[in-house]
Amino acid sequence: xxxxxxxxxxxxxxxxxxxxxxxxxxxxxxxxxxxxxxxxxxxxxxxxxxxxxxxxxxxxxxxxxxxxxxxxxxxxxxxxxxxxxxxxxxxxxxxxxxxxxxxxxxxxxxxxxxxxxxxxxxxxxxxxxxxxxxxxxxxxxxxxxxxxxxxxxxxxxxxxxxxxxxxxxxxxxxxxxxxxxxxxxxxxxxxxxxxxxxxxxxxxxxxxxxxxxxxxxxxxxxxxxxxxxxxxxxxxxx
Amino acid sequence: xxxxxxxxxxxxxxxxxxxxxxxxxxxxxxxxxxxxxxxxxxxxxxxxxxxxxxxxxxxxxxxxxxxxxxxxxxxxxxxxxxxxxxxxxxxxxxxxxxxxxxxxxxxxxxxxxxxxxxxxxxxxxxxxxxxxxxxxxxxxxxxxxxxxxxxxxxxxxxxxxxxxxxxxxxxxxxxxxxxxxxxxxxxxxxxxxxxxxxxxxxxxxxxxxxxxxxxxxxxxxxxxxxxxxxxxxxxxxxxxxxxxxxxxxxxxxxxxxxxxxxxxxxxxxxxxxxxxxxxx
Amino acid sequence: xxxxxxxxxxxxxxxxxxxxxxxxxxxxxxxxxxxxxxxxxxxxxxxxxxxxxxxxxxxxxxxxxxxxxxxxxxxxxxxxxxxxxxxxxxxxxxxxxxxxxxxxxxxxxxxxxxxxxxxxxxxxxxxxxxxxxxxxxxxxxxxxxxxxxxxxxxxxxxxxxxxxxxxxxxxxxxxxxxxxxxxxxxxxxxxxxxxxxxxxxxxxxxxxxxxxxxxxxxxxxxxxxxxxxxxxxxxxxxx
Ligand SMILES: Nc1ncnc2c1ncn2[C@@H]1O[C@H](COP(=O)(O)OP(=O)(O)O)[C@@H](O)[C@H]1O
Ligand SMILES: [Mg+2]
Numbered sequence: 001x002x003x004x005x006x007x008x009x010x011x012x013x014x015x016x017x018x019x020x021x022x023x024x025x026x027x028x029x030x031x032x033x034x035x036x037x038x039x040x041x042x043x044x045x046x047x048x049x050x051x052x053x054x055x056x057x058x059x060x061x062x063x064x065x066x067x068x069x070x071x072x073x074x075x076x077x078x079x080x081x082x083x084x085x086x087x088x089x090x091x092x093x094x095x096x097x098x099x100x101x102x103x104x105x106x107x108x109x110x111x112x113x114x115x116x117x118x119x120x121x122x123x124x125x126x127x128x129x130x131x132x133x134x135x136x137x138x139x140x141x142x143x144x145x146x147x148x149x150x151x152x153x154x155x156x157x158x159x160x161x162x163x164x165x166x167x168x169x170x171x172x173x174x175x176x177x178x179x180x181x182x183x184x185x186x187x188x189x190x191x192x193x194x195x196x197x198x199x200x201x202x203x204x205x206x207x208x209x210x211x212x213x214x215x216x217x218x219x220x221x222x223x224x225x226x227x228x229x230x231x232x233x234x235x236x237x238x
Numbered sequence: 239x240x241x242x243x244x245x246x247x248x249x250x251x252x253x254x255x256x257x258x259x260x261x262x263x264x265x266x267x268x269x270x271x272x273x274x275x276x277x278x279x280x281x282x283x284x285x286x287x288x289x290x291x292x293x294x295x296x297x298x299x300x301x302x303x304x305x306x307x308x309x310x311x312x313x314x315x316x317x318x319x320x321x322x323x324x325x326x327x328x329x330x331x332x333x334x335x336x337x338x339x340x341x342x343x344x345x346x347x348x349x350x351x352x353x354x355x356x357x358x359x360x361x362x363x364x365x366x367x368x369x370x371x372x373x374x375x376x377x378x379x380x381x382x383x384x385x386x387x388x389x390x391x392x393x394x395x396x397x398x399x400x401x402x403x404x405x406x407x408x409x410x411x412x413x414x415x416x417x418x419x420x421x422x423x424x425x426x427x428x429x430x431x432x433x434x435x436x437x438x439x440x441x442x443x444x445x446x447x448x449x450x451x452x453x454x455x456x457x458x459x460x461x462x463x464x465x466x467x468x469x470x471x472x473x474x475x476x477x478x479x480x481x482x483x484x485x486x487x488x489x490x491x492x493x494x495x496x497x498x499x500x501x502x503x504x505x506x507x508x509x510x511x512x513x514x515x516x517x518x
Numbered sequence: 519x520x521x522x523x524x525x526x527x528x529x530x531x532x533x534x535x536x537x538x539x540x541x542x543x544x545x546x547x548x549x550x551x552x553x554x555x556x557x558x559x560x561x562x563x564x565x566x567x568x569x570x571x572x573x574x575x576x577x578x579x580x581x582x583x584x585x586x587x588x589x590x591x592x593x594x595x596x597x598x599x600x601x602x603x604x605x606x607x608x609x610x611x612x613x614x615x616x617x618x619x620x621x622x623x624x625x626x627x628x629x630x631x632x633x634x635x636x637x638x639x640x641x642x643x644x645x646x647x648x649x650x651x652x653x654x655x656x657x658x659x660x661x662x663x664x665x666x667x668x669x670x671x672x673x674x675x676x677x678x679x680x681x682x683x684x685x686x687x688x689x690x691x692x693x694x695x696x697x698x699x700x701x702x703x704x705x706x707x708x709x710x711x712x713x714x715x716x717x718x719x720x721x722x723x724x725x726x727x728x729x730x731x732x733x734x735x736x737x738x739x740x741x742x743x744x745x746x747x748x749x750x751x752x753x754x755x756x757x
Binding site for chain 3: 242269279281286324337338341431
């Protein structure tokens with residue numbers, strides 16, 4: 001898979017004073033300051049409804065709130081949207097929403113085709129990436145027939161095919177059984193990108209990240225070393 | 239009612255395939271024009287929703303229940319062009335994957351349910367929404383179903399499928415009952431959806447005038463009545479299929495296409511005239 | 519669910535699976551037109567059509583029984599009208615109605631049983647079916663079962679909470695409960711469509727689906743179509 005050398009910028013993500021209110025009046029984000037260094041990985045904890053998914057949707061400009069967002073030194077604006085979307089790869093929580101094309105191969109080729117690759121190149125890249133995530137056997141399958149773990153792998157492949165510098169994963173291990181979860185963690189560990197991982201899974205966070213932030217009602221109320229944050233907020237199944 | 243292959247005589251399915259194909263192309267172009275990007279997945283998901291909503295039973299009396307057909311609901315939510323397109327997609331999948339309706343008969347089923355049925359589910363809503371919202375939605379659901387069913391019945395009769403008097407009246411009574419049911423279900427469903435989020439109902443308002451809608455409605459009634467009258471005429475009951483590949487059927491197909499085309503063209507010109515006079 | 523069977527069939531690798539979808543779709547149309555124009559008196563022709571389908575199913579390595587069982591779904595409808603026709607005194611025609619609808623169903627199943635959805639939609643597209651229609655067909659099929667399963671789960675949840683109190687047995691109450699289910703299903707579907715659109719944007723969607731190029735039409739595809747055409751014409755004109 002083609003990889004750019006890491007960008008010479010030290011800040012992968014820099015966010016100041018981010019606020020967002022849904023059209024129905026729900027104030028989902030209430031002044032978020034956040035940063036991610038290049039090559040670093042961070043976990044996002046927080047109760048259901050605390051605004052984690054809303055925050056994730058801002059990282060590639062799908063939602064546009066107040067405040068400033070810089071990705072790899074680029075301020076997020078209409079002109080930089082396309083560039084930023086190719087730098088930030090988001091793996092959504094619901095794989096069924098992410099895999100919308102009729103076959104696995106076409107789905108993974110969707111992003112590269114949008115980036116302007118020729119159909120032949122896009123398919124080649126899709127094949128390479130699918131092999132990378134261990135799904136080369138399912139090229140012609142319809143996404144509907146895959147298991148939850150396989151769907152997640154294909155969703156990750158679809159994002160990797162865009163060759164992003166930052167991977168954002170929204171609750172990647174929900175609905176996965178323990179062995180599938182372990183395999184997925186192994187795969188994620190092997191990926192070199194900076195990662196933002198939204199999760200309720202303390203083990204996953206400890207394996208993938210070094211730092212954690214804690215969301216509460218649209219604000220970041222705690223931040224620090226991942227193990228320390230887990231202990232401070234009792235964020236573990238007992 | 240999905241007509242399978244083998245029931246319609248060659249001139250009937252031929253006519254309707256020839257009429258429906260360009261009509262679908264036109265509908266697709268219109269839908270594309272009125273549709274923002276984000277509505278492409280929406281149209282697909284709404285088609286899947288209609289499929290799935292048909293699994294939900296609405297009890298209407300002891301031991302009987304009905305379900306949503308959905309043409310009117312789609313038309314109210316998505317607007318007529320997009321709703322037609324979604325119905326065409328549903329019918330194509332039903333014909334090929336679910337053995338519900340034939341492949342040669344697809345033109346007929348598209349004409350009955352995706353074109354006429356959706357138009358009949360949109361026009362009453364558009365015309366009477368201002369007078370009584372619930373009444374308009376009820377009429378939309380009922381008119382949509384009765385239009386599709388009468389057209390299918392007429393086409394079967396023209397094709398020479400015999401309907402003794404008693405059977406004919408029984409079918410019409412059945413159609414009326416299911417039309418009333420669809421009206422009631424559509425009203426209930428629209429209300430339930432609006433309670434969750436009023437912004438979902440409404441779709442894009444087309445620029446066309448109410449006069450045009452009235453003309454279109456008249457045209458629709460004429461097509462339905464015309465089909466039924468034609469099917470009752472003695473020469474329609476002739477067993478066309480038995481004449482096989484005689485030169486006769488091509489003439490009839492041409493005649494059918496010309497007849498339908500004439501009605502549509504007249505209505506189109508009439509509509510243009512009215513809307514021009516209004517804007518002048 | 520039934521669809522799984524067809525999807526599984528369509529992923530086979532028989533000679534018939536490998537033919538170009540355009541050739542198969544054209545062959546299906548030829549077959550259906552020949553069948554549709556065959557007069558009911560020509561019973562020998564119907565037997566010949568059936569043999570043709572059985573040969574094709576064998577070539578495709580599809581189970582004849584499974585195909586026939588699925589095609590029989592049309593029989594309740596045909597039987598009703600066949601009965602009416604019988605009553606009006608035309609038993610041959612009645613038989614013809616049932617035979618034609620059944621054989622047509624079998625033929626359509628042979629197409630979708632040897633051609634995945636992307637194959638036949640690509641064929642339609644290369645014949646200038648509107649791109650927008652093709653996309654909608656693909657999206658409907660993709661989300662059909664996802665949303666149907668959601669509807670099924672909601673129905674179960676509603677059933678398991680339905681008490682035995684008088685009120686819950688009233689028809690009007692159940693009617694509005696069903697409407698509520700439809701409303702929630704609609705809401706979920708709408709939100710899902712939003713989610714899909716987000717996922718599309720996140721992967722660089724700019725308002726246009728970029729189509730992949732169809733594979734070339736080969737001599738073997740042309741031969742296959744010619745064979746089907748010859749077979750259908752022979753049956754139609756000679757028997
Ligand atoms: N599309 C939406 N419209 C209105 N409110 C929403 C929408 N999506 C989420 N919310 C609300 O915003 C808040 C944050 O939600 P979300 O970001 O999904 O939280 P999390 O991912 O942490 O569970 C919640 O109160 C939720 O109800
Ligand atoms: Mg969330």
